[in-house]
Amino acid sequence: MSLVDIAGNLTNKAFREDLPAVLERAAGAGVSLIVVAGVSTTTSHRGWEMASDHRSARNAKLTPLELVATSGIHPHHASQASSQALVEVADLAHKDLVVAIGECGLDYNRDFSPRDAQRRAFEAQLEIASGTSKPVYLHERDAHEDFTKILERWRPKLAGGLVHCFTGDRKTLERYLAMDLHIGFTGWLCDERRGQHLRELVRLVPRGRIMVETDCPYILPRDMSPKPKSGRNEPAFVAHVARAVAEARGESFEDLAAHTTATARSFFGLPLRPGLDGCGRSSA
């Protein structure tokens, strides 16, 4: 049994003290791959370094857990997307352990950056992605109309797109599926107050298009017990999310783990059967 957490914000300060223990627990829970999401030039760079260091250490430790990274600027940080910052995103995008461009997209829920800055940063990253063979890693909250309008224009030029942490409604989901996007589900679905609708919607996503994620350290599943006192989510808990998704879809946990893992590896361009050499030997 093997699981992929497609959203681990491992560069977050919440993991600064005990990352090795966190990774060990993840491996113990059957996690074979974590995608370290980049949300700014600094975290994208740190995520790539983390994945590189981990790969160097991996053969010695004989751990099957792999780390890969993404390069992007989150809509929250869109006002930092200067032309220099975008050049850094593009440079990093060519590294072999960087598997996607993003997180990029629009977040009108919190509006941490002005909306026009968000739209500009989003388009700029779609343009970067269109010049590579790598997919985009997308974030959208309460911005479905603008997000879709922009993405529809770029979609034909993109290798693929993953809407991570989907929390929207049925119409939105159907539109994303019609655009041939992949969909990621977090422990939001385990929240009886605001995630109930996702238990229905998760059935509409065909095999081969669905992935599971923690979005840790955020979104600790509300129905976990016992809950860690810290309130911190971590990659090991993707097993909890996967169980909830499997139950909602009427699939066995093992089946769900197998098909979401295969989907994630193929989406991110990784060999289907991970060997200890991982996804390429050069660290260029």
Ligand SMILES: [Zn+2]
């Ligand atoms: Zn996000």
